[in-house]
Amino acid sequence: MTVLWLTLAECGDDGLAGALEARGLEVARWRAPDELPGDLRGVEAVVVQGAAEGSSGGSEREGSEQEGSEQEGSGPEGLAELLRAAREAELPMLALGPGGEGVGGAAGGEAFAERVAAGRHHAMTRAFFTPRAVGWEKKFPDDLPLYRAAVELLGLGDGDTALDAGCGTGRAVPLLREAVGPRGTVLGMDLTPAMLREAVRLGRAGRGGAGGASFLVADCLRLPLRDGVLRAVFAAGLLPHVPEPRQALRELARVTGEGGRLALFHPVGRAVLAKRHGRELGPDDLLAEPNLRPALEASGWRLTRYEDEEARFLVIAVREPLSGRR
Numbered sequence: 001m002t003v004l005w006l007t008l009a010e011c012g013d014d015g016l017a018g019a020l021e022a023r024g025l026e027v028a029r030w031r032a033p034d035e036l037p038g039d040l041r042g043v044e045a046v047v048v049q050g051a052a053e054g055s056s057g058g059s060e061r062e063g064s065e066q067e068g069s070e071q072e073g074s075g076p077e078g079l080a081e082l083l084r085a086a087r088e089a090e091l092p093m094l095a096l097g098p099g100g101e102g103v104g105g106a107a108g109g110e111a112f113a114e115r116v117a118a119g120r121h122h123a124m125t126r127a128f129f130t131p132r133a134v135g136w137e138k139k140f141p142d143d144l145p146l147y148r149a150a151v152e153l154l155g156l157g158d159g160d161t162a163l164d165a166g167c168g169t170g171r172a173v174p175l176l177r178e179a180v181g182p183r184g185t186v187l188g189m190d191l192t193p194a195m196l197r198e199a200v201r202l203g204r205a206g207r208g209g210a211g212g213a214s215f216l217v218a219d220c221l222r223l224p225l226r227d228g229v230l231r232a233v234f235a236a237g238l239l240p241h242v243p244e245p246r247q248a249l250r251e252l253a254r255v256t257g258e259g260g261r262l263a264l265f266h267p268v269g270r271a272v273l274a275k276r277h278g279r280e281l282g283p284d285d286l287l288a289e290p291n292l293r294p295a296l297e298a299s300g301w302r303l304t305r306y307e308d309e310e311a312r313f314l315v316i317a318v319r320e321p322l323s324g325r326r
C-alpha cells in the first residue's frame with residue numbers, strides 16, 4: 001500500500017512527505033513524462049504536487065510542452081482519468097500549489113498523513129473482523145453473565161443514554177436496553193459494517209420500547225456525537241484494536257456527561273488474552289494499571305475500579321467534573 005505522489009512541477013511540500021514516511025507510509029513518486037500507473041491497485045492516497053488551482057491534474061502548459069513526446073497514458077488525459085478514479089474510490093487526495101500551499105503548513109501535513117494512516121488501519125480492522133462477524137458470539141457462548149455484571153456497574157437508570165463502543169454484533173445491547181428502559185437510548189457504534197449487519201440480523205436494532213439500539217458505523221476516535229450527551233460508555237474488547245487508545249479515551253470523555261461512567265471490559269484477563277494471541281505482555285501495555293490510571297486521568301476520567309483476573313478484565317472510570325479540569 002502506497003501514497004501515489006504525482007509531481008507536475010517541483011515545489012515545496014511543507015514537510016508532507018516526511019510526515020507520511022514517519023507513519024510508515026511508503027511514497028511512490030511519479031514525474032511527467034514517466035508512464036502513469038495503469039490503475040490504483042495498492043494506492044491508499046494521492047498527492048498532486050505543483051498542481052495549478054482549478055486544474056484536474058496536468059496544466060495546459062505542461063500538456064503543450066509534452067505534446068508529441070508523451071507516451072500513451074502519461075499525458076493530461078491519462079492523469080485526469082487517474083484522478084477521477086481516485087475520487088471515485090474515495091481515496092484521500094491533496095493538491096499542493098506551486099508554493100507548497102494546499103497542505104496548510106506543517107500541521108496540515110500532519111493532519112493529512114494522520115488521515116491516511118487511520119484509513120489504512122480502518123481497512124485492516126475491517127479486513128480482520130468482516131469474515132468473523134457471522135458466528136462471532138458462538139465462539140464464547142458462556143460470556144453473557146460476565147457482560148451483565150459489567151453493565152450493572154455502569155449505574156444506568158431509566159431514561160439514560162448509553163453507548164456500546166465497538167459493539168460488534170451488539171452482544172451487550174439487550175443488557176444496556178434493560179438498564180435504560182424503554183424511555184432510554186442505546187447507541188451501538190462500530191467501525192466494521194459487517195458486525196452491525198449481523199447485529200441487525202440478530203434482532204438488536206430498534207428504539208425505545210422496541211428493545212434494541214440505534215447502530216452507527218463510526219470510528220471511536222471521531223464520534224459523530226455532541227459533547228456530554230452520554231450517561232455511560234460500555235467498551236468491550238475495543239481499545240486493543242485502536243491505534244491511538246489515548247485519543248479514544250479522550251473522545252469517549254468528550255461525549256460523556258459529568259459523573260457519567262466508562263466500562264472497559266473483556267471476558268478474560270490480560271494475561272489470558274495475550275496468551276491466546278500468542279504475544280508477550282510487556283510493561284508498556286496501556287491496560288496495565290500503572291499506565292491506565294494516568295492515561296484515564298489525562299483524558300478526563302477518574303479510575304474507580306480495576307480488576308485484571310483470569311476470568312475478566314474490568315475497569316470502571318467516572319467522568320470528572322468539567323469545572324475541575326482545564
Ligand SMILES: C[S@@+](CC[C@H](N)C(=O)[O-])C[C@H]1O[C@@H](n2cnc3c(N)ncnc32)[C@H](O)[C@@H]1O
Nearest residue numbers: 129166167168190191192195219220236237241
Ligand atoms: C473484539 S471485538 C468486540 C466486539 C463486542 N464489543 C463484543 O464484546 O463482542 C472489537 C470490535 O471493535 C471494533 N473496532 C475496532 N476499531 C474500532 C474503532 N476505531 N472504532 C470503532 N470500532 C472499532 C471492531 O470492528 C470490532 O467489532
